[in-house]
Amino acid sequence: MKARLGLIGTGNMGGAMVQGLAHRQDLELHGYDPDKSCLERLGRECGLKQQPGPAELARDCDYVVLAVKPGLAPAVAAEISSSLDRSKCLISVAAGVKTGDLAFWSNKACPVVRVMPNTPALVGRGVFALCLEDDTLSPEQAGFIQGLFQDLGQVHVLPEKSFDAFTALIGSGPAYVYYFMESMVDAGVYMGLGRAQATEMVLELFAGSAHMAHKEKCHITQLKEMVTSPGGTTTAGLGALEKRAVKAAVLKAVQEAARRSRELGGK
Numbered sequence: 001m002k003a004r005l006g007l008i009g010t011g012n013m014g015g016a017m018v019q020g021l022a023h024r025q026d027l028e029l030h031g032y033d034p035d036k037s038c039l040e041r042l043g044r045e046c047g048l049k050q051q052p053g054p055a056e057l058a059r060d061c062d063y064v065v066l067a068v069k070p071g072l073a074p075a076v077a078a079e080i081s082s083s084l085d086r087s088k089c090l091i092s093v094a095a096g097v098k099t100g101d102l103a104f105w106s107n108k109a110c111p112v113v114r115v116m117p118n119t120p121a122l123v124g125r126g127v128f129a130l131c132l133e134d135d136t137l138s139p140e141q142a143g144f145i146q147g148l149f150q151d152l153g154q155v156h157v158l159p160e161k162s163f164d165a166f167t168a169l170i171g172s173g174p175a176y177v178y179y180f181m182e183s184m185v186d187a188g189v190y191m192g193l194g195r196a197q198a199t200e201m202v203l204e205l206f207a208g209s210a211h212m213a214h215k216e217k218c219h220i221t222q223l224k225e226m227v228t229s230p231g232g233t234t235t236a237g238l239g240a241l242e243k244r245a246v247k248a249a250v251l252k253a254v255q256e257a258a259r260r261s262r263e264l265g266g267k
């Protein structure tokens with residue numbers, strides 16, 4: 001029998017998960033979102049079954065993914081609590097929201113798993129943190145959930161205390177990468193390259209560099225040194241980045257994101 005997986009909220013993250021899982025023949029995907037247009041599109045493109053509300057979705061599904069904004073988590077978890085039971089599992093992707101709070105809001109009706117995803121899940125290249133610390137979670141449920149996210153990318157089982165750090169670095173991470181990409185395209189345009197061509201070049205620069213870092217088993221610093229000829233162009237460019245404390249700015253960005261994650265979780 002197919003496992004029934006329901007997403008409450010099919011925006012950026014819920015929608016990315018639906019699209020990443022649409023190929024799975026062993027899954028029946030259900031969704032609820034007040035935005036009917038995204039539900040209809042995911043119905044057409046991915047076979048998502050529309051549910052009339054969160055409670056109905058929770059009643060009909062084995063695994064219920066909470067993919068609403070963190071501020072809505074208490075109300076939605078409470079709303080579905082009477083549709084949950086021990087055979088089901090609540091999976092939350094909400095930034096900052098802790099498993100203990102989710103269990104409390106949902107009246108401890110079923111096991112709770114906290115996941116921090118990132119958007120490349122859309123193309124099967126997400127990076128996920130899974131918190132599997134709920135001792136009411138069965139080995140079958142834990143195995144199913146790990147398999148589910150492995151299908152969407154790379155999985156790291158982490159203690160909940162590491163979630164703010166992971167959220168700040170990896171959950172938010174794609175935005176930092178795109179920010180850097182955008183800056184490089186703009187720099188190319190500033191130097192006279194066409195925007196479309198500069199974009200194509202920068203995308204391949206990132207893809208090629210990441211691929212090389214995966215393939216060559218050496219340290220990232222060593223890869224950087226391979227590019228940097230003494231007295232050459234790269235050292236001039238890196239010097240300018242150092243002068244503007246770009247590394248310190250990246251560190252600060254991740255610290256600020258972690259602070260916000262703690263704040264969203266009420267800490």
Ligand SMILES: NC(=O)C1=CN([C@@H]2O[C@H](COP(=O)(O)OP(=O)(O)OC[C@H]3O[C@@H](n4cnc5c(N)ncnc54)[C@H](OP(=O)(O)O)[C@@H]3O)[C@@H](O)[C@H]2O)C=CC1
Nearest residue numbers: 008009011012013014033035067068069070093094095117
């Ligand atoms: N985007 C990302 O990269 C990541 C997001 N997350 C987490 O995922 C969660 C969702 O974020 P994201 O997808 O970006 O947000 P979006 O706003 O794109 O999606 C949330 C969706 O939930 C809908 N919604 C609002 N109220 C309800 C409700 N009562 N029941 C069901 N759906 C509802 C919203 O509809 P409407 O717009 O009409 O209100 C919207 O379509 C957040 O908790 C976030 O922390 C985690 C990691 C990465």
Ligand SMILES: O=C(O)[C@@H]1CCC=N1
Nearest residue numbers: 095167170171172173
């Ligand atoms: O910006 C956010 O709050 C969410 C969580 C991680 C990525 N996006």
